[in-house]
Each structure stands twice: as C-alpha cells, then as structure tokens.
Amino acid sequence: MQQEIEIVxxxxxxxxxxxxxxxxxxxxxMSSFKRRVQRIIELYKFASVxxxxxxxxxxxxxxxxxxxxxTVNVTEMFRDPSFWREIRDHILPNILLNHSSVSIWHxxxxxxxxxxxxxxxxxxxxxxxxxKIVATDIDVDVLQKARSGTYPLKNMDxxxxxxxxxxxxxxxxxxxxxxxxxxxxxKSLVEGISFREHNLVSSxxxxxxxxxxxxxxxxxxxxxxxxxxLKMFHESLFKYGYLIVxxxxxxxWCEIANKFIVVNNEEKIYxxxxx
Amino acid sequence: xxxxxxxxQYKAIVIxxxxxxxxxxxxxxxxxxxxxxxxxxxxxxxxxxxxxxxVEALNIKSAVLLEEPEDKENIKKGKIYLAPSNYHxxxxxxxxxxxxxxEMVNNSRPSIDITLETAAYxxxxxxxxxxLSGANKDGAWGMKKIKDRGGLTIVQEPSECMIDTMxxxxxxxTPVDYVLTIGDIIEFLKELDRKYKQ
Ligand SMILES: C[S@@+](CC[C@H](N)C(=O)[O-])C[C@H]1O[C@@H](n2cnc3c(N)ncnc32)[C@H](O)[C@@H]1O
Numbered sequence: 001m002q003q004e005i006e007i008v009x010x011x012x013x014x015x016x017x018x019x020x021x022x023x024x025x026x027x028x029x030m031s032s033f034k035r036r037v038q039r040i041i042e043l044y045k046f047a048s049v050x051x052x053x054x055x056x057x058x059x060x061x062x063x064x065x066x067x068x069x070x071t072v073n074v075t076e077m078f079r080d081p082s083f084w085r086e087i088r089d090h091i092l093p094n095i096l097l098n099h100s101s102v103s104i105w106h107x108x109x110x111x112x113x114x115x116x117x118x119x120x121x122x123x124x125x126x127x128x129x130x131x132k133i134v135a136t137d138i139d140v141d142v143l144q145k146a147r148s149g150t151y152p153l154k155n156m157d158x159x160x161x162x163x164x165x166x167x168x169x170x171x172x173x174x175x176x177x178x179x180x181x182x183x184x185x186x187k188s189l190v191e192g193i194s195f196r197e198h199n200l201v202s203s204x205x206x207x208x209x210x211x212x213x214x215x216x217x218x219x220x221x222x223x224x225x226x227x228x229x230l231k232m233f234h235e236s237l238f239k240y241g242y243l244i245v246x247x248x249x250x251x252x253w254c255e256i257a258n259k260f261i262v263v264n265n266e267e268k269i270y271x272x273x274x275x
Numbered sequence: 276x277x278x279x280x281x282x283x284q285y286k287a288i289v290i291x292x293x294x295x296x297x298x299x300x301x302x303x304x305x306x307x308x309x310x311x312x313x314x315x316x317x318x319x320x321x322x323x324x325x326x327x328x329x330v331e332a333l334n335i336k337s338a339v340l341l342e343e344p345e346d347k348e349n350i351k352k353g354k355i356y357l358a359p360s361n362y363h364x365x366x367x368x369x370x371x372x373x374x375x376x377x378e379m380v381n382n383s384r385p386s387i388d389i390t391l392e393t394a395a396y397x398x399x400x401x402x403x404x405x406x407l408s409g410a411n412k413d414g415a416w417g418m419k420k421i422k423d424r425g426g427l428t429i430v431q432e433p434s435e436c437m438i439d440t441m442x443x444x445x446x447x448x449t450p451v452d453y454v455l456t457i458g459d460i461i462e463f464l465k466e467l468d469r470k471y472k473q
Contacts, residue, residue: 007368029347029373031365031393036377074376080326161324219346219374222367226347247326248359248374250345 005034005041009049013037016053021063023138024201025070027225036070043069068141072220075110076155077117077172078162079215080247083267085166088121091242091269095210101130105209105236107200108217109135112146112190113159116175118213119189124169128189134207136198143195149176149185156183201225205235212237216246227255234259237272244269277466279453285427285467286401287350287366288313289394291387291417293320293409295437299457300407304337304355306461311339312471313403314350316366318358318390320383320409330357344372358385365393381413391417400425403467405460407431409441419449429453429460 010033014026025033037049046052055062078084095102106115115135122128137143145151151159156176163172176183198206200217212233218226233243234256243251243260245268251257260270292300296319321329333341343359350356350370358364359374363385367373373393380386387406391414394402404421406414408431422428428451433439435456445451455463 029365029367031367031373031396032375032377035389072375072377074378082326158324165324216376219376223347223371246346246374248343248345248362250348253347 003048005038005049010034010037013049013053013056016057017063020057021060022202023067023199027201027222029220029222032072032220033070036072040066040069064140068139071139071142073110073139073142075113075216076162077113077159078166078168079114079117080267081162081165081167083244083247083269084117084121086264086267086269087118087244088125091211091263092122092125092127095242096127096130099210101132102127102211103132103207103209104134104211105207105213106133106135107198107212107214107233109137109143109146109195110139111142111151112149112195113151114213114215115146115193115195116149116185116189119193120163120168120172120175121166123189129192131192133193134196134209135193136196138197138199138201140197143197147190147195149187149190151183151185153178153181153183200229200232203232205232207236208238208241209236210238210241211244212242213244215244216249218249219246223253230254230256234272239272239275241272242269243272277469279463279466281427281463281467281470283467283470284401285313285403286398287316287394288403288405288464289316289318289391289421290405290407291318291391291409291414291441292407293383293387293411293413293438293441295408295410296431298437299431301333301336302457303461303464304333304339304341307338307464308468309338311353311464311468313467314352315339315355316350316358316364316390316394317341317356318364318385318387320385320387320413321360323361323384326360329360333357344374346374347371358390360385363389365389366397367393368397370397381411383411383413387414388417392420395420395424395426398426402426403429405429405431406442406445407457408436408438410438411440412444414441415444415448418445418451422449422451427452429455429463431460432456 259274263269363375430442
C-alpha cells in the first residue's frame with residue numbers, strides 16, 4: 001500500500017474494533033499505532049485500511065492475529081540491569097522488612113522474559129517461595145510463549161549480557177537448556193506464577209499488590225489513557241507499595257502524581273504514600 | 276538577507292547521524308547560539324545497551340544543554356533532545372514525544388527513519404531535516420518523507436563525511452534542498468536563528 005494512512009482511517013478502524021470486539025485502541029499513541037497498522041497492512045498485503053477493516057468485520061478469528069501484531073512485544077531478560085540490581089538490593093528487602101511475603105504484578109509481561117528475570121532474582125535471594133506473582137497481557141499468544149518459557153537461542157546473547165551486568169550470582173545458562181535452536185527455561189522457576197489475559201484499558205481492579213511492574217507498556221498509550229491506567233494501578237497497590245515503569249517513562253506529569261513519591265528517579269521507582 | 280534566504284516558517288529541526296557523525300554534531304552543538312530558537316531533535320545511532328554517557332559526552336561541547344526526553348514530554352522551544360538508547364523516538368501529534376521499543380529498523384533502535392517520519396507527519400512543511408555521516412541507509416527514507424511533506428532537507432556534503440553511505444542513500448532516494456559542509460550547516464542554522472529574532 002503506497003498511500004499514507006490518515007488519522008480518520010485509524011478512527012474508523014478503532015471504531016469498528018470497539019463495536020465488534022469491545023477492545024478500545026482509540027487512546028493508543030498515534031505515532032506507533034499508525035506504524036503498527038501500516039505494518040499489518042504490508043504483512044497481509046491489504047490494499048487499504050478499508051480492506052483491513054472489512055477483514056476484521058467479516059472474520060472474527062482474524063482479530064486475534066491482529067491483536068497480536070498490533071501490540072509491540074519486543075522484550076528482554078534483565079532489561080536495564082541497574083534497575084534489577086535496585087530491586088534486589090533495596091526494594092525487595094524493604095518490602096520484606098514488614099511482610100513475610102511479597103505480591104507482584106507484571107502488567108504487560110509480553111513473552112515473559114521480565115517474569116523469568118524476577119523469578120531468577122527471587123530464587124537467588126532465596127525468597128522465590130515467598131512471592132505471589134501474577135503476570136498479565138492483552139495478547140494471548142505472548143502469554144502462551146511466556147508459559148512455555150521457550151525463546152530463540154539468538155535472543156539469549158543479549159539476555160546473558162544483561163544478566164552479567166545485573167551481577168547475578170550464577171551464570172544464566174544454569175537456568176535453561178538448549179534444544180533445536182531454542183532456549184528452554186527451567187519451568188520450576190514459574191511454577192507458582194499465574195499468567196493471565198488482562199486488558200489494562202477496560203479492566204477493573206482485581207487484586208492488591210506490594211509491587212507492580214508496568215514497563216514499556218504505557219508508552220503505547222496517550223496521556224489520557226495513561227492517567228486512567230495509573231489510577232487503576234494506584235488502587236491496585238497496598239499503601240506503601242511500589243509502582244515501577246520503564247526507564248524513560250515518568251509519573252510526574254500524571255494526575256495522581258501527588259499520591260506517590262519518587263524512590264528512585266533513574267530507575268523510575270515510585271511508592272504509593274496516599275490512598 | 277542571508278546566504279540561504281531561509282524563512283521563519285519552521286517549528287523544529289531533526290538531525291540524524293551515525294558512524295562518523297560525532298565530531299560534526301559536536302561542532303554544530305558548540306557553535307549554536309545559547310538561546311537558539313527552535314527545538315532540535317537528535318537521532319544518532321548509539322550503543323544499544325549503554326544507557327548513560329552519550330548525552331554527557333555531547334554536553335561537554337554543546338552550547339545548549341541536551342536532554343533525553345521522557346515519554347509524552349512536551350517538545351519545547353529552544354531545547355535540544357537526544358533519542359535515548361534502545362528506544363525509537365517518535366514525534367506525536369500535539370507536539371509531544373512518544374517512545375517505542377518496536378523492532379529495530381535498518382538494524383537500529385533508535386531508527387533515524389522513524390524519528391524523521393513521525394516529525395514530518397506532525398510538522399509537515401514546518402520541519403527541517405538534516406542528515407550527517409553514516410554507514411547505513413537509515414534516514415534516507417525519512418528524508419524523503421520530510422521532502423514529500425514540504426519540509427526542508429539538508430545532507431552533509433558526502434566528500435566531507437567519514438562514511439558517506441547515509442547521505443548518499445538520501446541523495447539517491449529524494450531531491451534535497453542543500454548539500455552542505457558542517458561549516459555551512461552551522462552558517463545555515465545561525466542565519467535561521469537570526470530570522471526568528473528580527
Ligand atoms: C514492549 S512489551 C513490554 C514487555 C516488558 N514489560 C518489558 O519492559 O520488556 C509491551 C506489552 O504490553 C502489552 N499491552 C499492550 N496494550 C495492552 C493492554 N491494553 N493491556 C495489557 N497489555 C497490553 C503488549 O501486548 C506487549 O506484550
């Protein structure tokens with residue numbers, strides 16, 4: 001498709017999806033959403049946005065594929081190693097000072113690299129059995145990958161480098177075996193972890209946590225939607241619980257900023273101080 | 276009237292660079308008036324997993340303090356922004372930045388094409404795009420988008436580039452308005468700035 005996608009095209013697309021499937025993309029950040037739609041149109045060789053809309057209206061099974069492609073799933077283990085060190089050396093010890101267990105929510109966990117990183121970290125601290133972890137994503141395909149803990153071997157190179165900079169106390173290859181060009185992670189790490197489908201846009205609070213990680217997810221939302229989701233996170237945290245966003249995201253512009261304090265600005269770690 | 280006869284219709288400048296561009300970009304940054312009028316958005320290829328150090332290195336020379344923007348930060352006059360490592364830097368309608376961890380483009384994240392294209396989409400004919408030395412073709416397509424939308428395009432004189440693949444790719448893909456040396460790019464920017472202060 002040669003012609004440029006315009007905002008009106010995207011509006012029509014999000015409208016159809018909302019009416020037919022009850023998923024609302026109208027508050028996603030335009031720049032990346034537009035590129036994702038463009039990519040789908042090229043991938044499936046649609047002649048126009050209208051052709052994509054027609055396919056979505058007529059073939060419900062296609063929606064799941066669309067959902068999987070329109071979201072950005074790129075992730076790494078131990079992304080931002082200094083952040084993971086901070087969790088290990090300060091945040092978790094702090095929580096465990098007053099609690100005998102810790103509840104953690106990975107919101108937008110993608111294919112699970114972040115969750116496995118947490119499990120490895122907890123295991124190395126000897127507290128994996130004290131953690132109750134829920135990991136959610138809108139995209140059921142990536143959740144399936146997360147549950148299987150199977151990643152292309154070529155990705156392990158960067159994961160390994162991140163782990164070394166995280167200064168873990170093993171070698172990362174202690175946690176996986178290689179098979180047919182894949183790395184299969186040790187499933188016992190995520191035995192107790194619940195992987196669930198969950199849409200941050202439309203879902204209500206479902207539980208309360210000591211620690212919420214939502215990294216590199218809200219960058220795909222506009223500011224309105226960020227505000228709504230942040231309110232939901234606020235409600236989903238115990239008082240003095242922690243919210244952690246991506247290294248280039250910030251809470252300082254959001255409406256409920258005054259209910260949090262900055263614990264670590266470099267690593268974007270915030271603490272809820274008011275209900 | 277100056278040498279370039281430039282107008283003051285512009286709202287922002289985007290600069291792309293890769294291998295061999297560090298020196299050129301440092302020269303430009305050190306020569307800028309400290310109260311330069313327009314926002315400058317830099318997308319330079321950099322080590323993907325080294326978060327710190329690059330902005331500091333550029334700041335040693337720069338007349339205006341560079342910053343790595345955060346997601347949804349407003350784009351302000353007189354500021355210089357640098358695309359952070361391992362993120363694409365997009366310009367969003369409504370004059371804010373948006374970051375993305377999407378797949379690499381032209382083997383790069385940040386990709387110059389993405390920054391240039393989203394800026395062109397937002398600013399249309401009110402954007403100036405500048406492409407410097409580099410060893411791959413990232414940025415060429417973005418320069419075409421700027422030109423297609425009526426913006427002004429400048430590439431660094433290929434014979435002056437340490438590695439001219441990037442400017443050459445742009446020149447073969449799209450007409451550009453100026454092919455300039457770093458010295459002339461500095462002159463251009465100074466003339467542009469004067470235009471806003473008249
Ligand atoms: C770039 S990944 C982030 C993975 C990981 N947290 C990290 O930082 O590497 C973004 C994830 O957010 C998910 N996502 C996007 N919109 C969502 C929504 N409305 N609700 C829940 N998850 C969403 C995507 O499916 C994707 O897996």
